[in-house]
Amino acid sequence: AQSVTQLDSQVPVFEEAPVELRCNYSSSVSVYLFWYVQYPNQGLQLLLKYLSGSTLVKGINGFEAEFNKSQTSFHLRKPSVHISDTAEYFCAVSDLFTGNQFYFGTGTSLTVIP
Amino acid sequence: DVKVTQSSRYLVKRTGEKVFLECVQDMDHENMFWYRQDPGLGLRLIYFSYDVKMKEKGDIPEGYSVSREKKERFSLILESASTNQTSMYLCASTSSVPSYEQYFGPGTRLTVT
Numbered sequence: 001a002q003s004v005t006q007l008d009s010q011v012p013v014f015e016e017a018p019v020e021l022r023c024n025y026s027s028s029v030s031v032y033l034f035w036y037v038q039y040p041n042q043g044l045q046l047l048l049k050y051l052s053g054s055t056l057v058k059g060i061n062g063f064e065a066e067f068n069k070s071q072t073s074f075h076l077r078k079p080s081v082h083i084s085d086t087a088e089y090f091c092a093v094s095d096l097f098t099g100n101q102f103y104f105g106t107g108t109s110l111t112v113i114p
Numbered sequence: 115d116v117k118v119t120q121s122s123r124y125l126v127k128r129t130g131e132k133v134f135l136e137c138v139q140d141m142d143h144e145n146m147f148w149y150r151q152d153p154g155l156g157l158r159l160i161y162f163s164y165d166v167k168m169k170e171k172g173d174i175p176e177g178y179s180v181s182r183e184k185k186e187r188f189s190l191i192l193e194s195a196s197t198n199q200t201s202m203y204l205c206a207s208t209s210s211v212p213s214y215e216q217y218f219g220p221g222t223r224l225t226v227t
Contacts, residue, residue, distance in 0.1 A: 006156075009154065032214070034215070036218075041123075041220075041221075041223075042220055042221070043118070043204060043218035043219050043220045043221050044157075044204065044206075044216075044218040045218070046215050049214065049215060051214060090156065090157065092216075101159070101162065102147075102206075102216055104149075104156045104157040105156055106154060106155060106156035107156050
């Protein structure tokens, strides 16, 4: 089974500053990688996904992530955050062997400070 | 627009009660999932189903059961609710392999007193 590590449980950042949320996963076999966002009292919404091809993927709300196979990482970045980005962010992995099962990290709480 | 709905947003039950959490998806997805979400633990898989009347245990199935009588509906059952089952419960669905995205419902916040 895969394991997903989000090293930072809480990330405070000032408005308009850049941010990086880190994600590492355990296996280097063919994987699909995802970032989800959860606003307070809501379900999870897909931000972006990597399936194949270009290692830099762009998502909604100005977020992007880079797949690094050698480091088994998929870090999420945004060059300038807004107050509305305050939310919980989850990294997830699925692979060809587990098929439909997703493995989630423990989440990173991003707080944007005005 | 794709949609996964859950029967309740908030639920308060007493210890020992039987609790039903319902999930319905309108995307004709084969696969459905139940997770619980707790602070610091992320999402943990309780049960999932690949087809009608089929179910598979996830990482934390103890104290739970599920039912899938129709393709669009996946129910989570707490046979005898306990206080340690107080949590946020999230339902998700996805189409068959490969899984390009799981679609989530809004969640049910269950409190067991």
